[in-house]
Every structure is written in C-alpha cells, then in structure tokens.
Amino acid sequence: MAETKKIAVIAGDGIGPEVVAEAEKIIRRTEEVFGYSFTTEHALFGGIAIDEKGTPLPEETLQVCKSADAVLLGAVGGPKWDNNSKELRPETGLLGIRKELGLFSNLRPAVVFDCLKDASTLKPEVLEGTDLMVVRELTGGIYFGEKFRREGAGGEEAVDTCAYSTAEVERIVHQAFEIAQKRRKKLASVDKANVLETSRLWRETVNRIAPQYPDVELEHVLVDNCAMQLLRRPSSFDVIVTENMFGDILSDEAAMLTGSIGMLSSASMGEGAFGLYEPVHGSAPDIAGQGLANPIATILSVALMYRLTFGYEDAADAIERAVAEVLDEGHRTADIAVDKSKALSTTEMGDLIAAAIR
Ligand code: NAI
Ligand code: MG
Secondary structure (H helix, E strand, O other): OOOEEEEEEEEEOOOHHHHHHHHHHHHHHHHHHHOOEEEEEEOOOOHHHHHHHOOOOOHHHHHHHHOOOEEEEEEOOOHHHOOOOHHHOHHHHHHHHHHHOOOOEEEEEEEOOHHHHHHOOOOHHHHOOOEEEEEEEOOOOOOOOOEEEEEEOOEEEEEEOOOOOHHHHHHHHHHHHHHHHHOOOEEEEEEOOOOOHHHHHHHHHHHHHHHHOOOOEEEEEEHHHHHHHHHHOHHHOOEEEEOHHHHHHHHHHHHHHOOOHHHOEEEEEOOOOOEEEEEOOOOOOOOOOOOOOOOHHHHHHHHHHHHHHHOOHHHHHHHHHHHHHHHHOOOOEHHHOOOHHHOEOHHHHHHHHHHOOO
C-alpha cells in the first residue's frame, strides 16, 4: 500500500463543485486500480467563502492547503460578487492563495486530441500531434512592477515598469528544464532580447543554466515570432518557458489550439513538488447547476497532479488514456458535441472516464 497523500479540495463557485465532484470520482477510482491512497479535505474559497466567512480566503482554508501535498481547485467568481470591493472579490483570493503558497509558475498543457482536431479553428493537419506545455512566470515582470502617473511634455504620462531578478529567472528556468527532461526534451525560451533589458538578463540566465541540462535541446524564440510559430507549427513545440506578460498572452493563444476551454488543465507550482491544480476555465455561471459542464479539464488537472506532485506516472497515463478512449468512442459533453441532443451530462462523462481507467 502506498503512503497516504493529502489533497486539499476547493470546489469554489458556479460549475466548480460539479466538475470537482467528477475529479474526486477519478481520484477514488485510481485508489482502487493502482492501490494509491489519498485523504481529501474540503475547504471554502472564493464567493462561497465571502458569503459564509466574510472573506474570499479564510485562514482555515490556507491552513488546509498548507498542510496538504497538493490542492485541487474548481473555479471561483460570479456576477453575485462582481460589484464587491477589492477585498471582497473572489479574484483577490486567487492572488492571495498563490502568494501565500509560494507559487511562482503557471503550467498549461495544450494537447490536441486526435478526435477533436475538428473543434479547433486551425487545419487538422497543422494541429496533428500537438502536445505542448507553456511555463509562465507568475510573480514578476510588468504586472507587478512600479506603476505611476506623472506630468510630461505631452500632458499626463502613465508608467509601468518591468523588473526581473536573476534569482526569479533561475528558479523558473530550472523548473522548465526539469519538466522538459520528463517530456520530449525540448525547451523554447521566449523573450524579447533584441529590445528589453529584462529579456537580456532572462536569456543570459537561460544560457548559463543550459549546460546543466545537456540532454535538453534549447532554442531561443522572440515573443512575436513565437506567436506566429504557435499557429504555423504548434506540434514542433514541447516546453515553452517565458516571463509573466508574454506567458499570459501565449498561454491563451496555445489554449485555443485545442478548441475547447472545457478540456484545459493547469498547475501552479513553487519550489518542490507542492502544486495547485485547476481547470483553465472559470465558474461558468451561465451553465452552473445544470449538469452541462465538461469535467475533463478538472479530470486532466488530476493527471497533472499525479505526474508533477506525486510522480504517479502510471495513474496519470491511465487517466489521460481513459479520456482519449471515451472521446474516441464519440462521447461528448455539450460544449464539444456536434449533435447537442446526444450530449452527456457532467456526471455521465465522469462515470465513463472513471470506468475506462484500468
Ligand atoms: P468561463 O471560463 O467561466 O466561461 C466562458 C465560457 O465557456 C462560458 O460560456 C462557459 O459556459 C464556457 N465554459 C467554461 N467552462 C466550461 C466547461 N467546463 N464546460 C463547458 N463550458 C464551459 O469564463 P467567464 O465567463 O469569463 O468567467 C465567469 C466567472 O469565472 C467570472 O466570475 C470570472 O471572474 C471567473 N473566472 C475564474 C477563474 C478561476 O477560478 N481561476 C478563471 C477565469 C474566470
Ligand atoms: Mg489570461
């Protein structure tokens, strides 16, 4: 029997509880099939925590997360809290939890399932074989730099500053190389080193670290070129590492290669194996409570957790294989169905995937 691992489960708002319930089904199924052992502890976060505890990120939720090996998060937010003051907004809780847990990178896989190639706006032959991961720096860069207004010759001026320290670049670049070593051993480092000083430091740092990973093939790509190449030759990328703002934009671009927001998983990582895993999509208030949500993004987030936090490659592979198999058999939730009248509910999709795990 494997050592028992603890997962903090934060269902959140909107479709969050619906998709998280299916992910928990998958966790239980992998215990049966592979003999792994997990305890799950639920905690309040986001809008529901504002309603029940008066804050989006209650202290006890933070303690549950800190005492766990990994966090599984559904989604937070909704129109009910949109007009709240900043401290009482679910999104403030998201920034807070990342900071408190020391998470500095966001990992987003973009995998094109063969049978869903038609769901994308790109040609199937361009997408064939696409399986990449964007590693985005989360704590530095222009989003967190000094901002101010001043009077200039041409009237009022606004200034945003972009800063990165060597240590900030080093930690994420090491992480990206290590991820590449576990995948197809290719790393694209994206910057704008022809014009930005932060990018020059970024590139120097990558080049200094690269000899420690001789088995990984490294390329430097300028961000504008990367935006083009993602549409032209997406299957040639394996791991892409980049700073905060470039990563924000490129990860959304990469996400759209796959065609559906309901299929995209993500991880936020710090030092070590601890991670927070969540679907890329939000709380989808428009379809909440109707059993229409696609649970696959959250289920694939569990696979990512098994791979990155626990090293349970066999169970991670089995989950991904089960998803592909169920899709290959033609099963669809409404968001990815051509014939919506035949679409499965959230729980039906979860049941089929659980049963396909062997
Ligand atoms: P959204 O991702 O919630 O929804 C966008 C569209 O995609 C909607 O039409 C929705 O029905 C659909 N969709 C999303 N997930 C789906 C799924 N699993 N299955 C089927 N269809 C799905 O983004 P939106 O509408 O911009 O935001 C809604 C709320 O979610 C807002 O309050 C926003 O702040 C919050 N949000 C939270 C995030 C998080 O918790 N990390 C991330 C993004 C948004
Ligand atoms: Mg974005």
